Amino acid sequence: xxxxxxxxxxxxxxxxxxxxxxxxxxxxxxxxxxxxxxxxxxxxxxxxxxxxxxxxxxxxxxxxxxxxxxxxxxxxxxxxxxxxxxxxxxxxxxxxxxxxxxxxxxxxxxxxxxxxxxxxxxxxxxxxxxxxxxxxxxxxxxxxxxxxxxxxxxxxxxxxxxxxxxxxxxxxxxxxxxxxxxxxx
Amino acid sequence: xxxxxxxxxxxxxxxxxxxxxxxxxxxxxxxxxxxxxxxxxxxxxxxxxxxxxxxxxxxxxxxxxxxxxxxxxxxxxxxxxxxxxxxxxxxxxxxxxxxxxxxxxxxxxxxxxxxxxxxxxxxxxxx
Numbered sequence: 465x466x467x468x469x470x471x472x473x474x475x476x477x478x479x480x481x482x483x484x485x486x487x488x489x490x491x492x493x494x495x496x497x498x499x500x501x502x503x504x505x506x507x508x509x510x511x512x513x514x515x516x517x518x519x520x521x522x523x524x525x526x527x528x529x530x531x532x533x534x535x536x537x538x539x540x541x542x543x544x545x546x547x548x549x550x551x552x553x554x555x556x557x558x559x560x561x562x563x564x565x566x567x568x569x570x571x572x573x574x575x576x577x578x579x580x581x582x583x584x585x586x587x588x589x590x591x592x593x594x595x596x597x598x599x600x601x602x603x604x605x606x607x608x609x610x611x612x613x614x615x616x617x618x619x620x621x622x623x624x625x626x627x628x629x630x631x632x633x634x635x636x637x638x639x640x641x642x643x644x645x646x647x648x649x
Numbered sequence: 650x651x652x653x654x655x656x657x658x659x660x661x662x663x664x665x666x667x668x669x670x671x672x673x674x675x676x677x678x679x680x681x682x683x684x685x686x687x688x689x690x691x692x693x694x695x696x697x698x699x700x701x702x703x704x705x706x707x708x709x710x711x712x713x714x715x716x717x718x719x720x721x722x723x724x725x726x727x728x729x730x731x732x733x734x735x736x737x738x739x740x741x742x743x744x745x746x747x748x749x750x751x752x753x754x755x756x757x758x759x760x761x762x763x764x765x766x767x768x769x770x771x772x773x774x775x776x
Contacts, residue, residue, distance in 0.1 A: 465690055474689050481718060535686040578694075585684065585697045590716050608653040618658040622665045625714065627705035632661050640653045 467577025482508025546573035580637040685719025691726035699746040
């Protein structure tokens with residue numbers, strides 16, 4: 465994975481496989497305290513203690529199509545490289561929370577990358593099921609927030625995956641993130 | 650502090666409603682981009698973005714784009730599956746942005762399979 469937004473896409477994949485219907489992605493750029501936190505929370509079926517203990521083993525997977533897992537261990541590795549840490553909490557029937565922390569200006573901290581593209585790849589119907597996503601991005605406490613549930617409500621019947629809507633959302637995410645960053649300088 | 654949000658949705662909604670035929674009934678095609686760890690690492694998100702851009706450019710409205718997990722052929726990622734309504738699905742492998750453009754214009758819009766990018770017919774049975 466070249467950048468952190470690809471890791472996010474990958475971690476969310478686990479939430480989707482776990483049958484989650486609401487997934488929250490949080491990116492917190494706390495430049496003042498030199499910290500970057502990524503958090504993915506879902507209401508999927510979660511893991512029992514036994515699976516959780518094995519979740520970071522790259523050779524563990526619940527998939528039937530291949531024998532290695534990799535996703536979580538790759539993110540844990542990326543956090544470790546940037547002097548950060550990684551944690552995962554999960555309870556059967558409740559959901560899962562994955563948190564990765566990084567030293568913001570660490571030379572080995574991978575860039576965030578095209579976060580708008582990650583969000584767009586997620587808001588189109590995945591596996592033919594409508595899953596709601598919350599994406600919250602903070603820069604020094606200032607917040608941009610997107611909730612597909614309220615977007616769908618505002619669109620009132622126009623599909624969120626309509627090309628014009630996709631184009632608009634991409635433009636808006638980029639614009640609003642720029643606005644967040646501008647206020648930092 | 651006020652949160653920044655996606656703006657102008659209402660305006661967009663009215664515009665889309667006026668100009669677009671809403672997607673009713675069966676779509677002409679469904680394209681599934683494989684988004685497992687392997688696919689993502691190999692560039693599936695770029696493929697997805699290219700696909701969404703091309704569909705937007707060509708102004709077609711009856712194509713469904715969706716994603717799936719790992720299909721077990723990690724070495725041939727990025728992959729996508731094209732299903733034209735009423736015909737069997739075709740899996741395309743080792744995708745690039747240019748290949749996606751051609752698959753969209755030749756296969757999805759004109760109905761002729763781009764055989765040189767396809768995996769193989771009936772490959773699911775060989776284990």
